[in-house]
Amino acid sequence: MSNDHLISPDLTAKADQIALIWKDILHVPEGQADATFFELQGQSISAVRIAARIEDELDLVVDVGILFEDPNLETFTRRVLDDAVPAEGAAVPE
Numbered sequence: 199m200s201n202d203h204l205i206s207p208d209l210t211a212k213a214d215q216i217a218l219i220w221k222d223i224l225h226v227p228e229g230q231a232d233a234t235f236f237e238l239q240g241q242s243i244s245a246v247r248i249a250a251r252i253e254d255e256l257d258l259v260v261d262v263g264i265l266f267e268d269p270n271l272e273t274f275t276r277r278v279l280d281d282a283v284p285a286e287g288a289a290v291p292e
Contacts, residue, residue, distance in 0.1 A: 232270050
């Protein structure tokens with residue numbers, strides 16, 4: 199049973215954007231949606247690019263070290279959203 203109904207639309211949109219960034223930078227092939235960062239040939243530059251795009255596009259700071267723990271997309275997205283810290287200069291809701 200899925201818990202999707204418990205996730206706010208804002209978090210769903212952020213998770214979708216993180217997935218697009220991951221797939222764009224790591225060039226995820228068909229059938230490898232569950233592959234981990236290193237299985238997708240992720241390297242230091244890939245990690246930095248993913249973190250920078252998430253910060254630029256979602257105004258969230260990402261600890262690049264998470265990627266070196268070799269997560270798959272689902273695990274990475276959960277960690278980013280659980281640890282979410284607005285980027286410096288980002289608008290903070292009141």
